[in-house]
C-alpha cells in the first residue's frame with residue numbers, strides 16, 4: 001500500500017501513483033522527472049507492440065571472483081526480473097524503424113560491465129548491418145568496478161562500434177537521463193550525432209562528491225545538470241518525457257533517407273525532381 | 274621465508290658489504306674481493322626473491338614512485354630531434370599531457386604522453402598528470418596530424434585519472450575522452466600505447482586505443498583507483514590493499530585478461546632504479562612492434578584493432 005502515494009523529492013508534494021502513471025512519472029506540481037524502469041521507458045517511447053528484444057539471455061560472470069559480486073548479481077536479477085542493466089532491441093517510433101537500447105539503474109546502478117558493453121556493441125553492429133538508426137537512453141553510475149579492467153575496456157569496445165555505425169552514414173541519437181556518469185558518459189553517451197537530455201538530469205564524468213573533495217569548495221547549484229550543460233554547449237536539446245516520443249519521431253523522419261545510406265546530397269532522393 | 278625476514282636479511286647483508294668496502298683497504302681488499310662478490314650475489318638473489326613476493330598494493334606504490342621515468346624522460350632516452358607541440362587550438366595548453374614529433378631510430382613518429390611533475394611546483398602546473406579536456410583534445414589533434422603525415426604514434430600512459438574539477442566538467446571531460454576512443458579506433462596509422470606508471474581509468478584509456486598495448490612490469494591499469502574502490506565498497510579508503518588485490522590491476526593479470534599485448538621488464542625494485550635499462554627494454558619492444566605493424570595494410574590494421582577490443586569481456590548466454 002505504501003506504493004499508492006509517491007512523494008516528489010523535488011517539491012515535496014505527494015501524489016497518487018495512478019496520477020503519476022498518467023503523467024509518465026513527471027511531477028504535475030513541479031515537473032520533476034522521477035526515475036523510471038526500462039519497461040516503462042520503452043512503453044512511453046516506441047509504437048505499441050513494435051518492440052522486439054535481442055540479447056536478453058546475456059548474463060554476467062564473476063571473472064575476477066570479486067568480493068560479494070555474485071550475490072549482488074543474483075539479488076539484482078531477482079529484484080528486477082532482468083538479466084542485466086540494459087535492454088536492447090528493435091522498434092518503431094511514430095512508424096520509423098530503429099534499434100533502441102535502454103539502461104536501467106535498478107540493476108547495480110546500470111554500471112557498465114562486460115554484458116552491458118557487449119549488448120550496446122551488438123546493438124550498434126545490428127544497426128550497422130541493417131542500415132538502421134540507433135537511439136540509446138543512457139543512465140549509469142559508470143563502469144562496473146567489480147569486473148575490473150574488463151569493464152574499462154567496454155568503453156573502447158562500444159565507442160569503436162559507434163564509430164563503425166557512423167562511418168556508414170547512419171544516425172545515432174543519444175538521450176541522457178538521470179544519472180549518466182563515469183565510463184558511460186566518457187564513451188557512447190557522448191558520441192551521438194544528436195545529444196538530448198531529460199530535464200534536471202545529472203550528467204558528468206566525475207561524480208560531484210569527488211569534485212568537491214578535489215577542489216575543496218562547494219559546487220554551484222545546478223552544476224552538472226542538463227540545463228547547465230545546455231548552457232555550456234554540451235547538449236543539443238532538453239526534452240521533457242512527455243515530448244520525447246514526438247521529438248524522436250520527428251528526428252527519425254528527418255533522417256529517413258539514411259536507411260539507404262547515400263554518399264552525397266542528391267535532390268532526386270527526395271523525389272523533388 | 275617471510276617477507277619481513279628477507280628484508281631484514283637483505284639489510285644486514287648490505288651493512289656487512291658497506292663495512293667491508295669502507296674498512297678494508299689496499300692489498301687486503303684484493304684478498305677479500307671474492308667474499309664481496311659472493312655477498313653481492315646473495316643480495317641480488319634476495320632482491321629477486323622480494324620482487325617475487327611483492328603484494329598488489331606494493332605494486333601500486335611502485336607504479337606511483339616519483340622517481341620513475343616520466344614521458345619527457347622516455348622521450349629524452351628514445352627520441353632524437355624531438356620537437357614539442359602545444360595546445361588544443363580551442364581553449365588552452367594542458368601540460369598534464371605533452372606531445373610532439375621526433376625520430377625513433379630513423380622513423381619519424383608522433384609521441385604523446387601524460388606528464389607528471391618532477392617537484393611540487395611542476396606537479397601543480399601539470400595537475401599531477403591529470404588532464405583536462407584540453408589535454409585529450411591536444412592529444413587527438415596531434416594524433417590526427419600523425420595520421421595525415423603517415424607517422425606511427427607512440428603513447429605513454431601515466432595518470433591517476435582525468436582531472437575531476439569544475440572547468441573540466443563544464444568543458445566536456447566525458448565528451449573529450451569519448452571522442453578520443455571513437456577517433457582512435459579508426460585512425461589510419463599504427464598506434465603503440467605503453468603504460469609507464471599509473472593507468473588510471475578512462476583518463477588513461479583515452480590514450481590507449483592502440484594496435485599494441487604494453488605495460489611496464491611494475492605498473493597498474495585499472496578501472497578505478499584502489500582507494501576509490503575501497504571507499505565505495507567498504508566506505509573505508511584505508512582498505513586499498515584489499516581493493517588492489519580484488520581489482521587485479523597488475524600487468525600479469527591485465528595480460529591474462531587480454532587487455533594488453535605484452536609486458537616490458539623492469540629492474541628488480543622498479544624502473545626508478547635504472548632508467549636507462551628500462552628505456553633500452555622499451556626501445557626493443559617498440560622497434561619490434563613497429564616492424565610487425567608495418568607489414569599490414571591499413572585496412573587489416575584497423576580490422577585487427579577493432580577485433581582486439583571487440584573480444585574483451587566475459588559473459589555467458
Ligand SMILES: [Zn+2]
Pocket residue numbers: 008009010011012013027028029030031032
Ligand atoms: Zn514535484
